[in-house]
Amino acid sequence: xxxxxxxxxxxxxxxxxxxxxxxxxxxxxxxxxxxxxxxxxxxxxxxxxxxxxxxxxxxxxxxxxxxxxxxxxxxxxxxxxxxxxxxxxxxxxxxxxxxxxxxxxxxxxxxxxxxxxxxxxxxxxxxxxxxxxxxxxxxxxxxxxxxxxxxxxxxxxxxxxxxxxxxxxxxxxxxxxxxxxxxxxxxxxxxxxxxxxxxxxxxxxxxxxxxxxxxxxxxxxxxxxxxxxxxxxxxxxxxxxxx
Amino acid sequence: xxxxxxxxxxxxxxxxxxxxxxxxxxxxxxxxxxxxxxxxxxxxxxxxxxxxxxxxxxxxxxxxxxxxxxxxxxxxxxxxxxxxxxxxxxxxxxxxxxxxxxxxxxxxxxxxxxxxxxxxxxxxxxxxxxxxxxxxxxxxxxxxxxxxxxxxxxxxxxxxxxxxxxxxxxxxxxxxxxxxxxxxxxxxxxxxxxxxxxxxxxxxxxxxxxxxxxxxxxxxxxxxxxxxxxxxxxxxxxxxxxxxxxxxxxxxxxxxxxxxxxxxxxxxxxxxxxxxxxxxxxxxxxxxxxxxxxxxxxxxxxxxxxxxxxxxxxxxxxxxxxxxxxxxxxxxxxxxxxxxxxxxxxxxxxxxxxxxxxxxxxxxxxxxxxxxxxxxxxxxxxxxxxxxxxxxxxxxxx
Numbered sequence: 001x002x003x004x005x006x007x008x009x010x011x012x013x014x015x016x017x018x019x020x021x022x023x024x025x026x027x028x029x030x031x032x033x034x035x036x037x038x039x040x041x042x043x044x045x046x047x048x049x050x051x052x053x054x055x056x057x058x059x060x061x062x063x064x065x066x067x068x069x070x071x072x073x074x075x076x077x078x079x080x081x082x083x084x085x086x087x088x089x090x091x092x093x094x095x096x097x098x099x100x101x102x103x104x105x106x107x108x109x110x111x112x113x114x115x116x117x118x119x120x121x122x123x124x125x126x127x128x129x130x131x132x133x134x135x136x137x138x139x140x141x142x143x144x145x146x147x148x149x150x151x152x153x154x155x156x157x158x159x160x161x162x163x164x165x166x167x168x169x170x171x172x173x174x175x176x177x178x179x180x181x182x183x184x185x186x187x188x189x190x191x192x193x194x195x196x197x198x199x200x201x202x203x204x205x206x207x208x209x210x211x212x213x214x215x216x217x218x219x220x221x222x223x224x225x226x227x228x229x230x231x232x233x234x235x236x237x238x239x240x241x242x243x
Numbered sequence: 244x245x246x247x248x249x250x251x252x253x254x255x256x257x258x259x260x261x262x263x264x265x266x267x268x269x270x271x272x273x274x275x276x277x278x279x280x281x282x283x284x285x286x287x288x289x290x291x292x293x294x295x296x297x298x299x300x301x302x303x304x305x306x307x308x309x310x311x312x313x314x315x316x317x318x319x320x321x322x323x324x325x326x327x328x329x330x331x332x333x334x335x336x337x338x339x340x341x342x343x344x345x346x347x348x349x350x351x352x353x354x355x356x357x358x359x360x361x362x363x364x365x366x367x368x369x370x371x372x373x374x375x376x377x378x379x380x381x382x383x384x385x386x387x388x389x390x391x392x393x394x395x396x397x398x399x400x401x402x403x404x405x406x407x408x409x410x411x412x413x414x415x416x417x418x419x420x421x422x423x424x425x426x427x428x429x430x431x432x433x434x435x436x437x438x439x440x441x442x443x444x445x446x447x448x449x450x451x452x453x454x455x456x457x458x459x460x461x462x463x464x465x466x467x468x469x470x471x472x473x474x475x476x477x478x479x480x481x482x483x484x485x486x487x488x489x490x491x492x493x494x495x496x497x498x499x500x501x502x503x504x505x506x507x508x509x510x511x512x513x514x515x516x517x518x519x520x521x522x523x524x525x526x527x528x529x530x531x532x533x534x535x536x537x538x539x540x541x542x543x544x545x546x547x548x549x550x551x552x553x554x555x556x557x558x559x560x561x562x563x564x565x566x567x568x569x570x571x572x573x574x575x576x577x578x579x580x581x582x583x584x585x586x587x588x589x590x591x592x593x594x595x596x597x598x599x600x601x602x603x604x605x606x607x608x609x610x611x612x613x614x615x616x617x618x619x620x621x622x623x624x625x626x627x628x629x630x631x632x633x634x635x636x637x638x639x640x641x
Contacts, residue, residue, distance in 0.1 A: 071635055074549070076549060076634050076635040076638070077635050096554060097553050097554060097555075100548065100551060100552070100553045100554075101551075101553075103548075103549065103550070103551050104550070104551025105551075109549050109550065111638075115542070115546045115549075115638070116546075117543055117546065117547075118543075119265070119268040119269060119272055120265075120268070124261065124264075127261060128261075128547065128550055128552075129550040129551050131261045131262070131556075132547075132550070132551040132552045132553065132556050133551065137261065140261075177550065178550075180550075181551065
């Protein structure tokens with residue numbers, strides 16, 4: 001089984017070819033979970049194509065399958081059937097470390113819960129993805145600082161631990177971390193869900209800015225107001241795209 | 244996956260010091276638990292190394308008593324024979340690879356001495372030996388050796404201290420007075436001659452003491468040139484003298500030291516075995532601590548994986564933590580063992596020389612290495628388990 005799957009070397013950057021292709025491509029993707037005797041169709045034949053530089057919102061109520069869809073794009077989950085291509089790489093051909101390499105170099109994650117490492121300071125949290133990318137400590141430090149600046153975190157917080165920061169500040173650290181390895185795609189799962197409206201809007205503005213500088217941004221949300229930030233909006237219901 | 248991939252090299256590991264930093268902080272995070280796990284390892288290391296040192300010191304203290312005798316053969320009359328004759332000694336002289344042949348005649352005497360008012364009787368061996376031969380067997384503590392043909396004597400350390408003798412004093416043996424001219428150094432137990440409780444004098448004086456003694460010798464001590472030849476020399480002596488009938492018995496001293504070595508090696512192994520059990524228990528506690536750590540940090544592992552940590556990275560993080568714990572605890576264990584043993588030996592045995600030998604230190608090193616290995620082995624399964632976690636499941640873990 002292994003030898004049929006040529007996986008890219010984990011530390012090597014996967015170089016996209018010159019031919020134009022969608023950065024995210026899903027074809028007839030199904031994801032079925034088995035819970036006891038029940039088979040749950042979380043995704044029921046989703047086809048989707050996202051171009052480089054898009055700002056996409058994926059809308060849907062809870063249980064609609066929008067998080068499952070995001071996990072597929074983020075290489076955290078594999079489809080039961082169908083095809084997923086990220087940056088023109090077919091995920092079905094990759095093993096565990098291959099998927100890790102795609103995540104490391106192509107995707108920045110932003111979570112609703114921020115998901116920072118509690119023992120590490122803000123700047124160290126931003127360094128984490130660069131460690132796994134084999135960067136030297138000096139380079140990491142410099143890059144992490146510039147990413148925190150880019151995410152608008154006041155720099156006096158750089159040496160603070162997550163529990164010493166507000167929710168908005170933590171989310172900025174998380175965004176800086178997501179940007180650390182210069183991924184072409186940013187995935188955000190309800191990034192404003194744990195924030196008040198004003199802070200939430202600031203975060204969305206930040207994502208908008210990042211999108212303007214060329215990063216593809218995909219945001220999963222159930223808040224219809226988020227749609228106004230995006231240029232493409234996808235609505236999902238019962239595991240199928242309805243718009 | 245090779246160890247080389249996990250721990251590429253110390254310099255690059257210290258350069259990428261975030262792993263080290265992470266390990267330190269994660270150990271600090273549950274400091275009580277970390278300390279308890281470390282105590283387990285410390286006890287294990289102390290148990291292994293102190294048991295090893297104990298066995299080794301026992302061995303050293305006993306084999307020291309037999310030191311310098313490994314190159315000797317003791318030839319005595321075979322059962323049924325009374326003496327070794329001059330002719331037999333001449334036959335021994337023809338054997339190759341012999342350094343020296345020391346014929347000894349001996350007899351026993353009861354002497355009396357007073358100690359805190361009471362009269363105590365003690366047994367001494369009286370030896371007839373040439374001055375030159377005595378020099379080969381024993382060193383002087385004070386005084387000098389007797390001159391050939393004189394009526395003077397040299398006494399062993401045990402007799403000298405019991406009778407409170409100093410050179411120049413006289414002792415009485417069977418009505419004859421002998422002047423003590425020298426006192427030998429204390430030597431401990433021996434299988435050839437008992438120098439500590441011996442009175443050594445010239446053949447002339449011996450013949451005067453025991454005019455009825457038969458011609459010949461009670462014992463002949465043969466010192467070989469090279470200890471490797473001892474068996475060949477022993478065989479050749481037997482061949483030459485016992486050609487027709489069993490006249491002498493040849494006894495190699497190294498047989499004793501060899502069998503003592505075996506005994507003490509077994510004792511050491513047994514003691515270390517006992518020590519190992521405590522280290523095994525410590526290993527299980529490390530396993531437990533690391534497993535709890537992986538469970539508690541499931542979500543963190545998920546985050547790490549989501550942002551690009553490979554299985555190898557996660558494995559490395561957890562193994563490094565176990566390694567850290569092992570190195571710190573084992574170092575503490577080794578230091579405690581050395582300082583503790585030193586104190587015990589200095590205060591109770593009043594002799595620390597056996598501790599500071601290479602062979603004792605080897606057991607400390609052994610305890611140290613086993614301590615680290617135990618931590619690594621204990622950390623291996625949790626690390627493997629953490630590395631195999633599915634990122635999505637780990638992220639959802641609360």
